[in-house]
Amino acid sequence: MAPQMFSWSKTFHRVTGGKIQVNYQSIGSGAGAAQFLEKKLDFGASDVPMPRDKYQQAAGRFVQFPVIIGSIVLVYNLPEIAYSKTGMYLNLTSEVISLIYMGEIKQWCDPRIKALNPGLADKLPCKDIVAVHRSDGSGTTAAFTLYLTRAYQPWNQTVGWGYTVNWPADEKAKGTGAKGNEGVSQAVLQTPYSIGYVEFAYWAKNKDKYDRVGGVAFIRNDNDGMYYFPTAENVAMGAAAGLERYTRKYGAKPAPDADWNPVSIEFTNPPRGYPILSFVYVFLWKDYAAEGYGDAATKAALLKEFFKWVLTEGQKQDNVVEGYIPLPSEVAKIGLEALNHIKP
């Protein structure tokens, strides 16, 4: 999320003639939320909504809303069936992915993988799968494991989701870690017979390199049974479908000062579209003066102006960084309404 926030900050800086500086630093979603609650930061951004226990502490005093959509792809390194060689990508499902990272599926020639890929079944080698995951706590891991938790029950029971999880593949199979999206990306490119999850942009920018050694996976949406390729349109389809499901279930759109954990559950594994997606959430206080910030009135006004711009102009294609997907307009409206809650 940092590149997008950074871009917005700089563009806004230019648009306001250099008057307003919004300094955004990436220190991790967890730190962002914690520092925000400790009032060390003026606003926080995170890949997951405010965790429930922290939400209780500050319930009603702050708002959270999505500002952009991110997505995660599964990249793999399998020289025998590389895209450049066969012209085909692998199909994967949440079940198979879970079993790989749980260390239950240990080799590429496992019948469960072959069943999903009849066209490539005879070419899949009997080599050990190296399952690459993150060594640092990360929102990418959180979104990825949240998806697996919602889509495949045994994953929910054994592993769960979070910024870091205990990967059974580390013990039972050849699981290995790497630092950052860049580390996972490099590890997969360098290690034959590996698979890893990375943010959309890391694959999009290196598509040719991945195609030469393997490729990216089509993921099946368990709700409508179709296989989706990671594209901006398919992700946007997923986001819109998720919002629909939430509205149908709860009868109204999510409120900005509510706990968004139930919301993110509805957006995870949506009824249609590419199923692995996540929102970037922003946290703002409702009343900066009451919370004890210096210069509260100016700060609040600046923040409102900035985020209003982010939710309108910032969603236009020119201002969106490659690898991120703009919000559907109904979702952006939630944020705009949230800004009205902020005094003055």
Added chain:
Amino acid sequence: MTAERKAEDITAVRMVINWLGLGLFALLGVAAVVPLFLIIGDVYVKGIDAINRLGGLWHFLTELPPTPLDERGGIGPMLVGTLYMTALGALLGIAVGFPLGVYIGEMRKEKFANVARAGVNVLVEFPTIVVGLFVYAVMSLAKEDLNRYLLGPISNTISPLGEWIPWFIGPLDGFNAYAGAAALTLIMIPYVALITASAYASIEQPLREAAYATAGREFNALFIVLRKAVSRAVLTAALLGTAKIAGETAPLLFTALGNLYYASFTGPTAAVSLWIWYAAQTSYEVQIDSAYGAAAVLLTIILTIFIIARIRG
């Protein structure tokens, strides 16, 4: 005859061992340095190319950092932040590390000196991020009172004197350049101390006695007479320490935090190392380029410090 032959054989064997052994030492010595060339080469080749792509050296040194949507950018705020925090950190690091090193090296017989030496050894091995967390903790505890009783009144009195003053002195935010400098100081002290200690400990006894005899006071002996004997090592210590903290990243993460803009030193401050840490691991060419350009700039600064000191000392 036989004895001579045996002696010759042994000598021949010893000569062979001599060449092999020296060769091995030379190989090891060169091996220690080869990676340096590889890394410097890698960084400069990519860095200079990047700086050209991003708009030329002057722009690179002064402009704001590039976003993924930009085509040009620079490391202006980062350079300023690194120079300021490194200078402060180095000053304090030498100020505390040098006397500490003298103590450890010169007064080895005392028990407390050995305790201090152990303390310095332990400080060296702390994860650098933990030092930053320590400064962060102290900062959190002290910030409110510090601002209210000390910095607030001081800045109110001084700031009418000039518009630039609030950039340096004023109420501190949770993240600021001084916390960053403090963390860097703590990192630097053990290095300066240990190398200085080595220098003082290695002075031969006759020389030391002569120094004490001619100098009168111990202070004169240690710092004035023996100056020449230790100055090279102390200079090395100061240089190594300064260059080291110029490149540190982890201690700054929770103290200076980082900044994308030119801003006051009383708030979050940018640093070249933090930018490299962030930008090199994104997937956007323009940012990766700026990281390599920044690395090339940082290396050049360090090389310059080195060369100047070698020429003078």
Added chain:
Amino acid sequence: MLGFLLVVLLIPYLIAAYGLLFVKLRWGLRLFGAFIVATIGLLTAMFLVEAYPIIARDGVAVFFQTRWDPVRESYGVLQALTGTVLTSAVAMALAMPMAIGVAVTINEILPARLRGIFGSLVDLTATMPTVIFGLWGLFVLGPFLKDAVNSVSRYLVGDDVMTSPYTLFTAGVLLAIMITPYAAAVIREGYALVPKPVEEAIYAVGATRFEAAFIKLRYVRNYILGGFFLALGRAMGETVAVAMVVGGNFSRFTTNILESGITISSLIALIFESGITISSLIALQFPNAASYQYMVPALFAGALLLTLFGLAINAVAIYIIQRGQI
């Protein structure tokens, strides 16, 4: 208030210490010694305070467990400690010979003109920013080592030993490159200051240059020890570069123990797997640790363990030195 007093009293303390240097030198110097001891004390106190919650909950289990499971709030730093020990061991095994090689090369082999340049080059390696080392390790060293080690192992045992470019071994090699200059700086100092009479005596008995080097190295063994500890400390504390190349497998140690017990060969196999060290664990996990209840205490427990480990090593060193002198 406490923090405020701490900061405010610091400046007068240092000024007083400096002033004392001019009046009563020894006491002034002692004040500086006290400063460092107090700093260590404060740091350790902070570790204890921060780590207390998890020690209260789990007792010493946190030090003996290898699971890192934030979802269930179950943490153990044993794997990290093992990683620190193994990477440091690899690093020191490679760095000490290189450092000694540097000292001998500079003082015995090179002509006088090249000595300064070579020495500066070695020092320059020390000053290279750790982030750049990390990046080089990520993009260049890791893949290179994987190919190199695997070619050797394919020849020896018929199988690839390194599954990924980012393992404890990669971290150890990178550390060796980074810490050699520190050990070398200290050893060079001592080596160059071997007294003339001693050197003349060595050559008078007809030693070859190699044998002379050996004798001189024995003569300066205290410096070698000093360099050893400086480099070791650096290796244990290195955070950023290690974090980028060490991998991140949090559970391998348990598996290895369960399968084959603690043997030399299982430890060697562990080196070529991806792992974690205490310093990199803290760097990698801390940013998001505030979201969890016990992760921050667990990380500080790791820092505490590292400190105790370091103190233990230093105690052993002091013992060795004392014995050597008696």
